[in-house]
Amino acid sequence: MISTARRTVLIVLICAAPIVGFAQWLHYPTAGVPKKADGSPNLTGPAPRMADGKPDFSGIWHTARLIPCNPDGNKFIDCGTEIGGSPLALDLGTDMSGGLPYQPWAAALMKQRKADRGIDDPHVRCLPDNPPRPWVMPHLVKAVHTPKLLVLLYEVNAMYRQIFVDGRPPLVNPNPSWNGYSTAKWEGDTLVVQTNGFRDDLWIDMAGSPMGEAGAITERMRRPNYGTLELEITINDPKTYTRPWTVKMVQKIELDTELIDEICLENEKSYQRLQAVRQKN
Numbered sequence: 001m002i003s004t005a006r007r008t009v010l011i012v013l014i015c016a017a018p019i020v021g022f023a024q025w026l027h028y029p030t031a032g033v034p035k036k037a038d039g040s041p042n043l044t045g046p047a048p049r050m051a052d053g054k055p056d057f058s059g060i061w062h063t064a065r066l067i068p069c070n071p072d073g074n075k076f077i078d079c080g081t082e083i084g085g086s087p088l089a090l091d092l093g094t095d096m097s098g099g100l101p102y103q104p105w106a107a108a109l110m111k112q113r114k115a116d117r118g119i120d121d122p123h124v125r126c127l128p129d130n131p132p133r134p135w136v137m138p139h140l141v142k143a144v145h146t147p148k149l150l151v152l153l154y155e156v157n158a159m160y161r162q163i164f165v166d167g168r169p170p171l172v173n174p175n176p177s178w179n180g181y182s183t184a185k186w187e188g189d190t191l192v193v194q195t196n197g198f199r200d201d202l203w204i205d206m207a208g209s210p211m212g213e214a215g216a217i218t219e220r221m222r223r224p225n226y227g228t229l230e231l232e233i234t235i236n237d238p239k240t241y242t243r244p245w246t247v248k249m250v251q252k253i254e255l256d257t258e259l260i261d262e263i264c265l266e267n268e269k270s271y272q273r274l275q276a277v278r279q280k281n
Helices: 104-115 270-280
Strands: 059-063 141-145 149-154 159-164 181-187 190-196 216-225 228-236 245-253
Touching: none
Parallel strands: 159 181
Antiparallel strands: 059 141, 059 245, 141 149, 149 159, 181 190, 190 216, 216 228, 228 245
């Protein structure tokens, strides 16, 4: 949970660091939290359910797996007070033997993006973070869940994503977009989300792994208890990868807090500096 002193957002994974802000609701109690006998939150208690009986994913979520804080390298705040990101944000293939199964051209593009120090990463340029990146970045995600719609509000750059659970069919030949177009259906207590319609120039991690218009994402989302959201994400992009591949992520709930403004372009200087470094080299 968030430090009781104050919540400070440290962007440990990116080259462009936005202005940090503070809001008046950072310590406002979360309603409906199950309690233990001593009055502390029971995060292993049952997940809430909606009126239709399905699990309710509503809440503020953050990656449960974090890059270890290095006290020697952290010049801004003390370890333990930061909101860090997951190792998967750096490379979604971290846990895969041999890494992601790139097509030859995609492997070459990823290496070029690394050689350019990530200067063209949309995140560094204050452009949107496409799925599945927001799940593992050092930012909060707020889920607002109704029986027909799951809305994900991303703290960074005030972005959002809509996942329709109202029976509509997936779009055919949609206009390419950052977030794609998401529809979902329930399989028991698992929400299966299908997303297509992506742009052709996306980054799915900070290593520069690409995804394009041929790509589609399947997310299997579960809330096994009050404090946990489990994600199994499969990317199928035959143009970019030699086979579909799957990565698992876990989110933990953040209590007694709210989203705050985090607008990357506000006083952003790092992108210009990175450009200067690349031109110099």
